[in-house]
Amino acid sequence: MEERGNISIHTENIFPIIKKFLYSDHEIFLRELVSNAVDATQKLKRLGGIGEFTGEQGDLKVVVSVDKEAKTITITDRGIGMTAEEIKKYINQIAFSGATEFVERYKDQGGEKNQIIGQFGLGFYSAFMVANEVEIISKSFRDGTEPARWVCDGSTEFAITEATKEDRGTTIILHIAEDSEEFLETERVRTVLNKYCKFLPVEVEFEGQVINNPNPIWTKQPSELTDEDYKNFYKELYPFSEAPLFWIHLNVDYPFNLTGILYFPKIKNEFELQRNKIQLYSRQVFITDEVKDVVPEFLMLLHGVIDSPDIPLNVSRSFLQADANVKKINTYITKKVADKLNDIFKKDRETFEKNWADINVFIKYGMLSDDKFYEKAKDFVLLQNTEGKNHTFEEYKALTQANQTDKTEQLVLLYTTDADKQHAYVEAALNRGYDVLKLDTVIDSHFIGLLEQKLEKTTLKRVDSETIDKLIQKDDTKESVLNDTEKEEIKKVYEQAINNQHMQVEVAAMSPDDAPVVITMPEFMRRMKDMSRAGGGG
Numbered sequence: 007m008e009e010r011g012n013i014s015i016h017t018e019n020i021f022p023i024i025k026k027f028l029y030s031d032h033e034i035f036l037r038e039l040v041s042n043a044v045d046a047t048q049k050l051k052r053l054g055g056i057g058e059f060t061g062e063q064g065d066l067k068v069v070v071s072v073d074k075e076a077k078t079i080t081i082t083d084r085g086i087g088m089t090a091e092e093i094k095k096y097i098n099q100i101a102f103s104g105a106t107e108f109v110e111r112y113k114d115q116g117g118e119k120n121q122i123i124g125q126f127g128l129g130f131y132s133a134f135m136v137a138n139e140v141e142i143i144s145k146s147f148r149d150g151t152e153p154a155r156w157v158c159d160g161s162t163e164f165a166i167t168e169a170t171k172e173d174r175g176t177t178i179i180l181h182i183a184e185d186s187e188e189f190l191e192t193e194r195v196r197t198v199l200n201k202y203c204k205f206l207p208v209e210v211e212f213e214g215q216v217i218n219n220p221n222p223i224w225t226k227q228p229s230e231l232t233d234e235d236y237k238n239f240y241k242e243l244y245p246f247s248e249a250p251l252f253w254i255h256l257n258v259d260y261p262f263n264l265t266g267i268l269y270f271p272k273i274k275n276e277f278e279l280q281r282n283k284i285q286l287y288s289r290q291v292f293i294t295d296e297v298k299d300v301v302p303e304f305l306m307l308l309h310g311v312i313d314s315p316d317i318p319l320n321v322s323r324s325f326l327q328a329d330a331n332v333k334k335i336n337t338y339i340t341k342k343v344a345d346k347l348n349d350i351f352k353k354d355r356e357t358f359e360k361n362w363a364d365i366n367v368f369i370k371y372g373m374l375s376d377d378k379f380y381e382k383a384k385d386f387v388l389l390q391n392t393e394g395k396n397h398t399f400e401e402y403k404a405l406t407q408a409n410q411t412d413k414t415e416q417l418v419l420l421y422t423t424d425a426d427k428q429h430a431y432v433e434a435a436l437n438r439g440y441d442v443l444k445l446d447t448v449i450d451s452h453f454i455g456l457l458e459q460k461l462e463k464t465t466l467k468r469v470d471s472e473t474i475d476k477l478i479q480k481d482d483t484k485e486s487v488l489n490d491t492e493k494e495e496i497k498k499v500y501e502q503a504i505n506n507q508h509m510q511v512e513v514a515a516m517s518p519d520d521a522p523v524v525i526t527m528p529e530f531m532r533r534m535k536d537m538s539r540a541g542g543g544g
């Protein structure tokens with residue numbers, strides 16, 4: 007026997023749930039209501055475009071206002087409006103998206119691609135997070151329809167009555183609840199509008215001023231834009247930052263839709279790196295500046311904007327990580343960034359080298375954390391030597407191979423982590439005709455390990471880790487100017503003076519130019535120490 011039925015929802019319980027749990031950010035009610043107003047306006051334009059609306063469009067601004075005395079926030083648009091029937095259909099059904107319905111209905115009618123924002127939240131009902139009563143007064147754009155008024159106090163009961171409204175469009179009035187009176191402060195409202203609505207595609211007016219830029223440059227074609235445009239937009243996003251080094255304009259339609267601009271910021275040192283400077287939008291509505299999972303970890307150091315309607319916004323973090331689109335977006339962004347860097351390197355190596363100090367952290371961090379990025383970056387990552395000359399892996403190999411190969415055919419790359427403190431060792435190596443790399447930042451200590459792992463038949467040695475002649479062992483037959491007994495005696499004296507079992511004392515004195523006594527710490531010991539100092543972080 008089978009029994010079927012409907013699961014019932016006790017709707018009188020739903021508003022407290024909405025209010026308390028659905029969003030921790032109550033402020034997003036404004037995002038939802040203003041984006042509905044924008045949608046209604048875009049729909050009107052769309053219907054105008056296909057001849058279903060033939061009247062005057064007139065001024066299409068969305069107006070937001072606060073009345074502190076009356077304790078209301080009002081949002082007015084001149085979009086398509088709603089009849090009483092439409093209000094019943096669209097508003098009274100929670101979780102039914104009229105936006106989805108509209109897009110479905112008109113998708114085959116040509117014209118512009120989908121501009122409707124629609125659902126990414128609870129939508130209209132988020133109003134009840136801050137209001138204890140909500141009014142809708144609306145007049146449809148269709149001739150011969152009557153205006154209507156809908157009122158609801160947050161219970162499951164609503165009332166619809168006739169209304170007087172001359173103008174086409176919708177006015178939403180929120181009667182702000184006592185615990186949400188912060189939203190009656192104009193500064194608070196302005197801040198929220200600036201956060202979520204700054205780039206909405208229809209003008210939004212608050213306190214007599216348009217608060218948004220309806221045509222941000224990421225929505226345009228790169229060919230329409232100048233360097234100045236990109237720099238000005240950067241200033242608009244981060245008024246207090248130095249000009250960016252360069253940028254990447256993202257623009258894909260398939261297999262997912264994504265636009266945006268990523269900037270390489272100018273950074274003075276590694277400790278200044280700031281994450282979460284990329285802003286995530288969906289159809290020009292700000293969603294979050296937590297882009298983790300959408301952008302690969304190492305690119306979270308970039309700045310800019312990503313806009314994609316294909317990133318699911320209502321799911322938990324773990325779902326986001328597993329989402330197929332999000333994975334594709336992640337891969338796409340990584341590839342774009344690598345391609346751009348490669349492009350600059352190939353076309354303008356001088357600029358690339360000039361900016362190396364600022365970009366090397368991204369590149370090394372990327373190579374360390376993402377194999378695919380490593381594969382691309384290995385052709386343009388630069389190794390800088392103590393003379394400040396930059397070489398690619400290939401170039402450096404060619405430069406050092408003849409002189410720095412040991413008796414087992416291994417290429418030995420020498421590096422210094424502190425050119426001042428290790429000065430004597432660097433000098434001695436240079437005197438031998440060896441080249442010494444400068445790998446002296448926190449990220450470099452990890453990068454060294456990666457190089458050893460990735461570069462074939464290559465080892466890296468810190469220039470002071472052994473006596474110069476042992477760094478690159480070519481043969482065993484070098485003669486010292488001292489005999490063995492003399493060496494032993496000198497060694498003993500130094501060992502007693504140092505009294506540290508980790509230090510090695512080597513009395514070499516191979517030639518009169520060298521220091522006769524060299525005190526070193528074995529490479530592995532030193533790396534352990536470096537690592538514990540760097541906190542093992544990555």
Ligand code: ADP
Pocket residue numbers: 038042043045046083085086087088096097102103104105106123124125126128129130131175176
């Ligand atoms: P969504 O935007 O995803 O459709 P909402 O809950 O935000 O969901 O809105 C429900 C529906 O109510 C909308 O799709 C639209 O049909 C209607 N609506 C809401 N606000 C307005 C408005 N300002 N003008 C016209 N219709 C509106």
Ligand code: MG
Pocket residue numbers: 038041042124125126129130
């Ligand atoms: Mg909506």
